[in-house]
Amino acid sequence: MTTVSAKPVRTTARPPRPAPLWRRLVRTGTFRTLGPFVPVIALWWLVAALEVFPESFFVGPPEVVDKLGELLEKGILPGYLSDSLTRLGYGVGFGLLIGLPLGYAVAMLPRLRRFCWPILLFFQAIADIAWLPIVIVWFGFSLTSVTFVLVYTIVFPLMLSVVAGVEQVPRELIRAARSLGAGRWRVFLEVIVPGALPSVAGGIRTGLGYGWRALVAAEIIVGTSGVGFMMFDARRVGDISQVFLGMAVLGALWYALDALILAPFERATVERWGMVRRLEADG
Template sequence: MSVVSVPEQTAAQPGAARRTGRRPVRTLALNIAAVLIGLAAWSLLSVVGVQGLPGPLTVAERAGELIADGTLATDVLASLRRVLLGFVLGTALAVPVGFLMGWYTTARGLLEPYVQFFRTIPPLAIIPLAIVLLGIGEVPKVFVIFLAAFLSSVVAAFQGVVDVDRTLINAARVLGASDRTIFAKVVVPASLPFILVGMRIGLGSAWGTLVAAELIAAQEGLGFRMQQAQLYYDLPTIFVGLISIGVLGLAMDRLLLFAGRRLTSWQETR
């Protein structure tokens, strides 16, 4: 039997630690380089005369104007409130529904046809129905975003339960664990990576649905501001809205990724 000596373990661990420590720094450097390259390419395209394309400085000036008069802050808060509310509600419902479908065959047979049916319908196609049934207030806007987040997350939660290693479940049964214990101690932890991936996809869907959701008689919000700017061919304002949505979405995605790494620290990553 091969045994690794303590000195060898001690020698190997610092090297691994150094590699692990260098990885975030290298990733950050690559991220900054990617942003700078993107800004340079954007500037070049605006200089060579792509029709109507504003440069980064023009967009930055417009962003400064919108920040100074409070418009951007108001729009960001309105859109962020709608996305967070729809995303949280959608995810909160998707996880238990996904667990029910994955754990109980009866629930799967009853619920899966509806989930798969509505997954084929874009949430944007629900907007006319939402307006007719729910009016033109905040409820239909949040509902459309909720639907986008729910349909993206429920399948991930369901798949996480279905893909749990049966060996782990059988081993727990042999040791005398009840179904409740198996579900809480085996199924839920094993499904967590799937759920977090589904949440990230659902978050992207929620932000992707935002602009269309704010078509419903909105008076504020990033999507609303972009639609108003379109009427007057105000491209800098449109770019400010696009960049704001991208930055907010990226920040929220990074937070989910960080939380996922903390919750699944037991899982091997590379």
């Protein structure tokens, strides 16, 4: 009886096919950042080219780009941007200095919370722009008026976020820290503050978003410079391309600020201190 030995079959592994060019392009950070704006700009261009609206009411991207070059050459747009960012810096700084301590105080002191909670909800419901008439009477057309509106807009969402963050800290962690001999102040600094940071980071991001819109509204009504004032002044003289430019600058600047600073800060805070392993967000 003879046995036939099976010959080994040689298999040649095929090298993996490279991904198509369009798929590699879609995966790039540049495409994910700028790609969604391509159809928007194309639609804008098409509506302007078809003259759906009169040119005095609606202009296309080429006119806005020309206006951008003109204002950059004259130094007008950099000056207005500098004024707006300076006001935003003042508002954010004072808003954080006021909102964070008050938020933690309301969250940690039950009696203070019972007293202040209706007040927080009441003022949170009043829009920032509703304060502008009385603020003009109090402070006039000044930086103080704009700063007041910005601080008001940022403080209340931030305080509510701090309270929500403190409530989300597991009680087990607090009891464990106390059982190990940690005092009240140490529990606050090493357990409650880090545990509330994810919610606080989200509150800062939300508050700054509200503050950015409040800044534009305040500059339109009480400002004497800034991007909001530039848009309102352009409307007065009938320069619609400058109004479109102001809108584009505001959106692009906030998108850059959020994508480069606020979203990474929130994501890093949640991953470092949060009770979840990872924040699934694309900015």
